[in-house]
Amino acid sequence: xxxxxxxxxxxxxxxxxxxxxxxxxxxxxxxxxxxxxxxxxxxxxxxxxxxxxxxxxxxxxxxxxxxxxxxxxxxxxxxxxxxxxxxxxxxxxxxxxxxxxxxxxxxxxxxxxxxxxxxxxxxxxxxxxxxxxxxxxxxxxxxxxxxxxxxxxxxxxxxxxxxxxxxxxxxxxxxxxxxxxxxxxxxxxxxxxxxxxxxxxxxxxxxxxxxxxxxxxxxxxxxxxxxxxxxxxxxxxxxxxxxxxxxxxxxxxxxxxxxxxxxxxxxxxxxxxxxxxxxxxxxxxxxxxxxxxxxxxxxxxxxxx
Amino acid sequence: xxxxxxxxxxxxxxxxxxxxxxxxxxxxxxxxxxxxxxxxxxxxxxxxxxxxxxxxxxxxxxxxxxxxxxxxxxxxxxxxxxxxxxxxxxxxxxxxxxxxxxxxxxxxxxxxxxxxxxxxxxxxxxxxxxxxxxxxxxxxxxxxxxxxxxxxxxxxxxxxxxxxxxxxxxxxxxxxxxxxxxxxxxxxxxxxxxxxxxxxxxxxxxxxxxxxxxxxxxxxxxxxxxxxxxxxxxxxxxxxxxxxxxxxxxxxxxxxxxxxxxxxxxxxxxxxxxxxxxxxxxxxxxxxxxxxxxxxxxxxxxxxx
Numbered sequence: 250x251x252x253x254x255x256x257x258x259x260x261x262x263x264x265x266x267x268x269x270x271x272x273x274x275x276x277x278x279x280x281x282x283x284x285x286x287x288x289x290x291x292x293x294x295x296x297x298x299x300x301x302x303x304x305x306x307x308x309x310x311x312x313x314x315x316x317x318x319x320x321x322x323x324x325x326x327x328x329x330x331x332x333x334x335x336x337x338x339x340x341x342x343x344x345x346x347x348x349x350x351x352x353x354x355x356x357x358x359x360x361x362x363x364x365x366x367x368x369x370x371x372x373x374x375x376x377x378x379x380x381x382x383x384x385x386x387x388x389x390x391x392x393x394x395x396x397x398x399x400x401x402x403x404x405x406x407x408x409x410x411x412x413x414x415x416x417x418x419x420x421x422x423x424x425x426x427x428x429x430x431x432x433x434x435x436x437x438x439x440x441x442x443x444x445x446x447x448x449x450x451x452x453x454x455x456x457x458x459x460x461x462x463x464x465x466x467x468x469x470x471x472x473x474x475x476x477x478x479x480x481x482x483x484x485x486x487x488x489x490x491x492x493x494x495x496x497x498x499x500x501x502x503x504x505x506x507x508x509x510x511x512x513x514x515x516x517x518x519x520x521x522x523x524x525x526x527x528x529x530x531x532x533x534x535x536x537x538x539x540x541x542x543x544x545x546x547x548x549x550x551x552x553x554x
Numbered sequence: 555x556x557x558x559x560x561x562x563x564x565x566x567x568x569x570x571x572x573x574x575x576x577x578x579x580x581x582x583x584x585x586x587x588x589x590x591x592x593x594x595x596x597x598x599x600x601x602x603x604x605x606x607x608x609x610x611x612x613x614x615x616x617x618x619x620x621x622x623x624x625x626x627x628x629x630x631x632x633x634x635x636x637x638x639x640x641x642x643x644x645x646x647x648x649x650x651x652x653x654x655x656x657x658x659x660x661x662x663x664x665x666x667x668x669x670x671x672x673x674x675x676x677x678x679x680x681x682x683x684x685x686x687x688x689x690x691x692x693x694x695x696x697x698x699x700x701x702x703x704x705x706x707x708x709x710x711x712x713x714x715x716x717x718x719x720x721x722x723x724x725x726x727x728x729x730x731x732x733x734x735x736x737x738x739x740x741x742x743x744x745x746x747x748x749x750x751x752x753x754x755x756x757x758x759x760x761x762x763x764x765x766x767x768x769x770x771x772x773x774x775x776x777x778x779x780x781x782x783x784x785x786x787x788x789x790x791x792x793x794x795x796x797x798x799x800x801x802x803x804x805x806x807x808x809x810x811x812x813x814x815x816x817x818x819x820x821x822x823x824x825x826x827x828x829x830x831x832x833x834x835x836x837x838x839x840x841x842x843x844x845x846x847x848x849x850x851x852x853x854x855x856x857x858x859x
Binding site: 312318320323325326415416426444446454471475494496497498504507509 | 748798802
């Protein structure tokens with residue numbers, strides 16, 4: 250947020266006074282203090298509340314749903330797939346003597362491709378450009394972990410809340426343009442191309458009171474997630490021009506049982522470990538769809554030899 | 555950009571989630587029924603504007619614009635402020651029953667991501683030419699005709715719901731308007747030599763089901779996201795160069811222009827005064843797109859042959 254409006258600041262003060270007054274009588278009430286986004290430590294805690302919970306090792310599930318379009322120069326965009334995704338995570342407090350309060354997150358993430366007409370999980374897909382029928386590889390990334398965020402940066406700069414506000418609505422957006430050596434590519438990508446190129450775009454929307462009142466975990470967080478990437482490796486599109494555009498909406502779930510039925514059934518059948526996050530002391534490198542696909546392909550190649 | 559005709563897409567999936575709740579709510583609470591044609595139209599109207607004739611609804615959705623050029627990291631080109639000012643008029647037709655039409659003006663103003671100033675000129679990093687920036691200022695972007703609760707034969711036709719309900723919230727999104735048509739700036743032989751207009755627009759929104767069906771509310775706040783991927787903008791003078799631009803924005807409904815940050819607020823009050831209000835309710839002018847706008851401007855600058 251750029252700045253807190255005076256009313257919000259006053260409410261925060263009142264909340265703080267009430268909390269302060271009540272502390273003597275009921276020590277537990279102090280934990281219900283209202284966060285002040287202009288304070289670096291509170292801002293770090295607010296960011297943690299959006300993503301998971303202030304309680305350590307408490308599993309939290311996000312889920313989202315949408316579509317995938319192709320964009321190829323010279324033809325109308327095509328609606329190729331629908332998708333359903335989920336991420337199950339937990340956070341842990343990490344305190345650093347110099348950098349202060351912090352938190353880290355560990356998670357697992359799934360994204361399954363559905364037929365846009367029948368809404369059934371795709372096992373194979375007929376590529377309309379090549380005519381070939383390909384095996385579909387859903388995104389199953391374990392782990393997708395995030396290093397700690399602290400109250401102060403390495404240089405000592407205080408953490409700043411990043412968000413916008415209209416009345417009692419707050420939202421955060423971020424874009425992450427990615428351009429790096431493709432794990433499936435060769436050693437000379439700088440010379441012959443083949444780098445990984447994508448962008449991920451996130452929106453997190455929330456009610457202000459829900460964010461600032463730490464008495465309970467947040468229930469108002471909704472999300473939009475978009476992505477523009479090269480063709481997926483399993484589409485076997487090689488160097489053909491064009492990109493994929495993902496667009497989805499979803500929510501931080503109050504109850505993981507409310508996950509979309511098709512996705513829930515797929516998890517039960519094929520991805521049972523995605524019912525819990527990785528352990529908080531997980532140190533494995535992150536998995537991406539490209540590293541995962543490489544493992545699958547390499548395993549297949551190995552089996553054939 | 556948000557389109558009156560497509561941005562609000564009530565209900566049918568909602569039925570599944572909402573029907574049970576509707577039954578338990580007492581009749582006097584004026585809860586709207588999405589299966590009822592008139593109610594479904596009113597839900598849509600309240601999402602877009604208001605049941606009150608001429609009451610303006612303003613939307614603000616700030617965000618970022620990036621380039622995607624194969625072989626280089628995506629570049630942040632502009633910050634952007636989206637704005638829509640709309641109002642509705644209610645109709646009552648002897649055959650077609652209850653109806654409404656929305657009239658609308660839209661803006662998309664480019665801001666320099668480094669200086670934070672409204673852009674007048676832009677140095678194109680690929681051609682090194684400095685070009686004049688043309689903000690999107692479309693007037694009008696309105697519904698051509700009113701929509702009614704009944705078809706021409708008098709049969710009630712509830713509005714389709716392309717969204718879904720999750721934990722008490724209704725979501726729209728996850729699909730795209732895939733635009734591909736003869737470019738108004740192109741010649742007569744686009745089928746033969748190319749040059750088509752090619753873009754994808756992705757709107758999303760969410761609000762609580764309780765708000766959506768609460769018949770006592772005449773208009774509704776909601777969280778919105780808007781994304782777009784399109785060819786280079788005409789004023790960038792990129793011609794046939796490979797690549798495209800994409801927009802990522804999010805926001806919601808604001809009470810007035812006073813809720814906007816500077817320098818956009820001042821720009822609205824000076825350069826784009828007309829966009830502070832919706833067009834007249836009986837406006838019959840044809841809709842305008844940025845490409846039409848550019849053509850008008852370019853033609854005006856051209857010397858008569």
